[in-house]
Amino acid sequence: MIDLYYWTTPNGHKISLFLEESGLPYRVHPINITRDEQFQPDFLKISPNNKIPAIVDHEPRDSGEPLSVFESGAILLYLAEKTGQFLPHDLRGRQxxxxxxxxxxxxxxxxxxxxxxxxxxxKEKIPYAITRYVDETARLYGVLDKRLADRAFVAGDQYSIADMAIYPWIVPHAWQSQNLDDFPALRRWFEAVKARPATQRAYALVERINPDAAKK
Known part of the structure; x- marks a missing residue:
């Protein structure tokens, strides 16, 4: 059993995507970051950087005590290695x-x-900062669009933890002042990931955990 400490943010969605895809049994523990619940002492024992997501694996591969993991990228890699799923086994594909x-x-x-x-x-709108990060986001979308021009998924022909990490950060593209029509390969990939049943189940958690966000 995996305990998932989660809130409805892009980084939180990464882990629910993996868990829904893999079929690993898990329990959700909401950590409402709008109420500063990430600073609770019990949570800090699991995630010392006071960030979600984090997990506790009650059945680690070494059969030892429950194992906690924080940082979303580290969690995705841990779960991929635990299950043997969504990370290529060959050297080049893995890299x-x-x-x-x-x-x-x-x-x-x-x-x-x-x-x-x-x-x-x-609270203060700083035009320079807004322009800087909107432009850099657009540059990164361009990098991803070029990458996806000749392959189905980010790492090749197979869906992987790379896709799971990236997709939730593309979901709020309108917030980022990005138009997916400007990135056709990225849009094609985005719609394919969005249509996956596991993606839909993962995002359905929003309605249960944070219904206010689901209305936006």
């Missing part, structure tokens, strides 16, 4: 998937996150 996983972690996520902050949440 393709990992490179794009880290591309999301180090590029798309932070830049789109700053885009969200300055465009939607900052």
């Amino acid at each position: 393709e998937a990992l490179q794009w996983l880290f591309w999301q972690m180090g590029g798309l996520g932070p830049m789109a996150g700053q885009n969200h902050h300055f465009s939607k949440f900052a």
Whole structure:
């Protein structure tokens, strides 16, 4: 059993996508970051950086004590290695998937996150900051569009943890002032991932956990 400490953010969705795809049994523990629940002492024991998502695996492969993992990219890699799913086994395929996983972690996520902050949440609207992060998000969308021009998924022909990491950060493309019509290969991929039954189940959690967000 996997305990998933989750909120309805792009990084939270990454892990619910994997769990729904893999069929691993899991329980959701909502951590409402709008109420600062990520600072609760019990949660900090699992996620010392006070960020969601985090997991506790009660059946780790070494048969030892329950194992906690924080950081969404690390969780995706852990779950892929635990199950043998969604990460190629050959050397080159594995490196393709990992490179794009880290591309999301180090590029798309932070830049789109700053885009969200300055465009939607900052009390003071700073034109330079908004333009900087909207433009950088567009550049990254262009990189991804080019990557997807000749392959079904980010790492090749098979759906992988790279796709799971990237997709939730494309979902709020309107917030990021991006038009998917400008990125045809990206749009094709986006619609394919969106149509997956596991994706639909993962995003259905929003209505149960955070219905206010589901209405937006």
